[in-house]
Amino acid sequence: MNSIWELETFYRKRDIVIIGAGFSGLWTAISIKEKYPQKTVLIIERNTIPLGASTRNAGFACFGSLTEVIADSQKMGWEKTLELVKMRFEGLQKIRTCFKSNEIDFELSGGYEILNNSEPLQHLDAVNEKLRTITGLERTYVLNQKKITEFGLGKSEFLIENPCEGSLHSGKLLQKLLEKCH
Numbered sequence: 001m002n003s004i005w006e007l008e009t010f011y012r013k014r015d016i017v018i019i020g021a022g023f024s025g026l027w028t029a030i031s032i033k034e035k036y037p038q039k040t041v042l043i044i045e046r047n048t049i050p051l052g053a054s055t056r057n058a059g060f061a062c063f064g065s066l067t068e069v070i071a072d073s074q075k076m077g078w079e080k081t082l083e084l085v086k087m088r089f090e091g092l093q094k095i096r097t098c099f100k101s102n103e104i105d106f107e108l109s110g111g112y113e114i115l116n117n118s119e120p121l122q123h124l125d126a127v128n129e130k131l132r133t134i135t136g137l138e139r140t141y142v143l144n145q146k147k148i149t150e151f152g153l154g155k156s157e158f159l160i161e162n163p164c165e166g167s168l169h170s171g172k173l174l175q176k177l178l179e180k181c182h
C-alpha cells in the first residue's frame with residue numbers, strides 16, 4: 001500500500017501519462033508542455049536509465065538519402081514522402097534550436113550515400129526541386145566525386161552529399177532531453 005506522502009507526490013494524478021523515456025517519449029512530453037503548459041505529464045520508464053534504441057543508435061542526424069527518398073516516393077507518393085521529409089528536417093532543426101551544438105556534440109558534417117549504379121542520378125534534379133521548399137537549398141543532394149578519394153572509398157562509383165545532415169551524441173541528447181523534461 002502507498003503512503004499518503006507517495007500518493008500526494010509520485011503517485012499523484014496526471015493529465016497525461018507517457019510510457020518510455022526514449023526520444024519519442026521525451027519529445028512527446030516536451031511538445032505537449034509547449035502546446036498545453038497547464039497539462040501535467042508523467043513519463044514512466046521501466047529502467048533506471050532509458051534503455052532502448054535512443055542510446056544505442058549510430059548518431060546519424062539524417063532525414064533521408066537520395067535513394068531512400070526516391071524509394072519512399074515510389075511506395076507512398078510524393079505528397080506523403082515530402083510530409084515525412086519535412087517532419088524529419090524540422091525535427092533536426094528543433095534539436096539544434098533546443099540544444100547548443102557543443103552540448104550534444106552536433107556536427108554538420110554532411111550526409112553521404114554511395115551509389116554503384118547511375119539510375120538514381122536521373123532523379124537527382126527532380127528530387128532536389130521537390131525538396132527545395134523544405135531545405136531552402138537549390139540542391140539538397142549533390143554529386144561529389146572528389147570526396148570518394150578523400151574518404152578512401154576507392155571502388156565506389158558515385159558519392160552523393162547532403163550538406164544539411166550530420167551527427168550527434170545520442171547519449172548526450174537523451175541526457176539533455178531528460179533535464180529539459182525535469
Ligand SMILES: Cc1cc2nc3c(=O)[nH]c(=O)nc-3n(C[C@H](O)[C@H](O)[C@H](O)COP(=O)(O)OP(=O)(O)OC[C@H]3O[C@@H](n4cnc5c(N)ncnc54)[C@H](O)[C@@H]3O)c2cc1C
Pocket residue numbers: 019020021022023024025044045046047049050051052053054055056057058059060061062
Ligand atoms: C542499431 C540502431 C541504430 C540506429 N541508428 C540511428 C541513427 O543513426 N539515426 C537515427 O535518427 N535513428 C537511428 N536509429 C533509430 C532511433 O534510435 C530510434 O528511432 C529511436 O531511438 C526510437 O526512440 P523511442 O523512444 O521510440 O524508443 P526507445 O529509445 O527504444 O525507447 C523506449 C523506452 O521505453 C522503455 N519501455 C519499454 N517498455 C516499457 C514499459 N512497459 N514500461 C516502461 N518503460 C518501457 C524502454 O526501456 C525504453 O527506454 C537506430 C536504431 C537502432 C536500433
